[in-house]
Amino acid sequence: MSGEFTVVVPCSTSNLGAGFDALGIALGGPDLIVRATPGGSGLRITNISGMGENTLPRDHTNRIIVAAIAAAQVVGVGPEALNAELELHSSIPLKRGLGSSAAAALAGALVGDELVGGTLGVERALAVAVSLEGHPDNVVPCLRGGAQVSIRGTQGNIMSSSIHIARPLRAAIFIPEQELSTEAARAVLPKQVPLADAVFNLSRAALFVAALSQGRYELLGEAMGDRLHQGPRSTLIPWLPALLKAAREAGALGSALSGAGTTVFALCEMDSAHDVARAMRDHAFQNGVPGRAEVVDVGVNGARVERKS
DSSP states (O other): OOSOEEEEEEEEEEOTTTOTTTEEEEEEEEEEEEEEEEOSSSEEEEEEEETTTTTSOOSTTSHHHHHHHHHHHHTTOOGGGOOEEEEEEEOSOTTSSSOHHHHHHHHHHHHHHHHTTTOSOHHHHHHHHHHHHSSOTTHHHHHHOSEEEEEEOTTSOEEEEEEOOSSOOEEEEEEESOOOOHHHHHHTSOSSOOHHHHHHHHHHHHHHHHHHHHTOGGGHHHHTOOSSSHHHHTTTSTTHHHHHHHHHHTTOSEEEEOTTSSOEEEEEOTTTHHHHHHHHHHHHHHTTOOEEEEEEEBSOOOOEEEEOO
């Protein structure tokens, strides 16, 4: 591979309440940018800016390098053959449920594919990223954009289908200063759940897909309900239920914990998103929860590779 190139990956939200580990949407605004200059010896991170600039590793343990090497190995290329300088810039908050680790895994796999001349291909790059993540709910919308249902099949293969977004939506998000690792968020989940709770989530996840695709947005509030993960995670984020309620009372169509948290995500009609964001920010401030509120586009395009001409 010769010539500079840039990989851009959007942030994402997942679960959307009921669709635990299956539903995801690509979001506008924060993204991860990796600029690669082929040459030299080995993969080398020369600069990290933005989120994680003072905390992320710059050696071979960085997730982007791990994914790039894993991608190359799929087509029989060893790490010694991957030679490039990498500059990373991310505006995706870390450990906040906005897909930062999924974006890094996908970006690294796409970098690896570029460095081996595209012989891996997008689908196998996706498989590499999902294998690092353990689940596809963020990775698939990061790659393909829009809203997606994605699962790992019984043979371990990735199966996904896009969800039509009938009318434009925006999302109001509140990003707390509090971090929460996916590992910690999963550790509090029960190993078994009552049948009634399983049925509650299955029915609402199905309703979410139908409501989004048919423009029945008045159904989203009920469709984004959850009995599997948000309750247990509220033991780590005790202010979550009240903030979800504040978003709905301010006019959100529905609200949920974004991914494993700690970000709170609210789907909104185009003209109400800023009001919802302000309400979430004000409620959090009044209750001693530091953070910031933003309004982002919903269902944006997925990852892209830009090659320098």
